Amino acid sequence: MMDTFLDERIPVTILTGFLGSGKTTLLNRILTEQHGKKIAVIENEFGEVGVDNELVIDADEEIFEMNNGCICCTVRGDLIRILGNLMKRKDRLDMIMIETTGLADPGPVAQTFFVDDEMQSKYKIDAIITLVDAKHVLQHIDDSDECKRQIAFADVIVLNKIDLVPTLTLNNLEKRLRSMNSLASIHRVKDANLDLKYVLDINAFDLDKKVELNPVFLQEELPFEYGGIYSFTKEQHTITFGSGPDPSITIAFIKLPSSSYESFEAAKKRAILVFSDYAQVHEPMTFFTTHKELHQFNVEKSINQFTFQPHDEGYYAVFTQHGPEEFDMCIQYNGMNISSIENYTYAHSHSHDDEVSSVGIENEKEVDLKKFKVWINFMLQTKGMDIFRSKGILNINGSDTRLVFQAVHMLLDASEDRHWRSSEKRRNQLVFIGRNLNRLEITEGFEACLVN
């Protein structure tokens, strides 16, 4: 295993993003900021980079299939030549930025650092940064494979131009991006103005780095995105909504015996059943009670108010189909806002049917290493075209050391990591990002590698 502290390889940041997403603006920001680093920039579209003392190299896009004919193992020949020359200098570069064209697939760029011996020995990918134009991305995301790939490959998604888009749209967009790529951190910015600590030297490709899965993402898929514990009197309350992304929102009110987590969890299980039932439908300015647990509110006006009376005093679990913030939901009693006692958010399963998605697995069982090797190699060889990236930490049976792995398409890199600490839970965390992923198949495949 390579010792992180002795790793003298030059970090490489890959900057992707659709046309007009702000890549060059971010690049200029990086180059002009006083960070004291000597950066070489490799770009293959003409940008407005005009920085003294920096190296800007124009590169033709030469993508080579490796000789085995597998399209998963493409590399960038121009990059290899340029980087090969850049390593031959006394004044060591601190960092390399590769700005891809707006229509580029980041895969061959990333793979170059996996399959070429010299690139592996002298360079390490620090991160893939994807700029997303918050205003225009929805015009491309459904039709452009490159756009999806750029999002799927990202370690960091910079959601740019947020000043041009309403908050609700941003929330929905971020959720959609999250459903496509659960590994990436997402930053909302204007004018590509982002603190460089989120972009440079972040070691996102470091196998030694913990896999940081979004906790929401790892949870089971539920028919609601939010659950909260509220305390209601038996008096009349109002519930108000703004106009949301959908014409209606469905909410379950389930009476709780107490405000404990255990009773909330029991209510959550009941809510799954309740959401499969018919909802009582309400138009604005109407009244309802919570005898019936599931309610659908039509909220097509700018302000939609409903009055309700809890059938009993005490704690209620309120589960909402969408995030309440998307609809500016507000519950009031006597003109005063009622805040929830606890809040829980859940991954949504309903909103989009993107072919690009993430599958996360987490458990605390032990893995049979032999079985895992067979399974992961088989899966990446047979599905590597569609699995863009994968990454994980494994709790191997009989080993005190973590096994970490990551792959770009079918190119797998795995090594023993540090010892498990006595204070930490030994657990497996894996994530797969790709196109048309079969969650059940992947989950069952991995579970078959667990020690009984």
Added chain:
Amino acid sequence: MLFPDEQQQIIWRRELDDYIRQVFFTNGDEVIIATTSSGTVWAYAREDAHRIFSRKLHTGAIIASDISQQYGILATGGEDGIFLMTNIEFGDTIYKFEEQGKWIEHIVFSPNGKYVAFAFDKMVIILNVTGEVYDTLRFSSNTISALSWHNDSTTLCIGSFGGVHLYSVRNKEKLQFLALKNAVVSLTISPDKHYVCCGTQDYQVHIWPLPYEPGSDLYMHGFPSKVKFLSWHFNGFLLATNSGKEVIVWDFSGDGPHNRAPRMMEGHNRTVKAISFQYNDDVLVSGDEGGLILFFCPLEDSVTDFVVNVDHEITTLMWSPNDRYVLVGTSVGTIVLLKCPINHKQGLRAS
């Protein structure tokens, strides 16, 4: 650490604060030239290592360079997009070519020293020693990744992704295109003109026997790294290649290397970064990433025990025209002049 005989082999050592790209002997073996990543060219006397000159020729790194021993001309190309032909003794510029935003990545003089070919992007330009453009070749559809002359100075091999063009410089005509679904990273043609060999992006050596019949290609697999260095024994029977921490020597005598086990030359413990056969004798020298330099006699059964350690990554090795000296360049600017420890023709170690 000094190895046996090491002190006897090092004649002198100079330290530059630079990255040595290439080293050459010129004026017989009396003057030593080093081209560097700072864009500077240095000249030293072989005899006593005194500096003759240093000239800053390029604003960025020198990427490629070569000399015409016969005419005393140095050709350099760099990140600044400039190709220069310079008279080594007087420093005057014979020819200058500039293409902004491009890197001049390949320069090779013909073995007779009369022509120089340089390449950038998909173009090759051939000049004669007076600096006149002799020919301009634009037929490659991919970026040129390797250039190599045949010993007779009439044939130029041009490698890129997709294959190798053979070009007759004398007749100014394309001879043949040898197709390859891969990227060429190193290229050579055998002294007897029976084989064109190249290292490829995915760790193979690909060989086209000449005259080429489709399907007669040979492939050598299993290298742990790209084969970037190819060196022929002067008689054309042996081809040395790098292979991770080893040097491999292939036997091309008779029917060629097919079904013949190569000779594995062990002794390096870091990745091999340069190899070179003598011009007219049997000794092979190799240098690695850790600074170890080994001398081999592949025609003998035993591996030589002549080892020199210069502590830093070897970037280039060059024999003197008389095969008596080896010039070494490193990634931190060290230039070392070594005496060849073996006089193989006499079967004796040089004293």
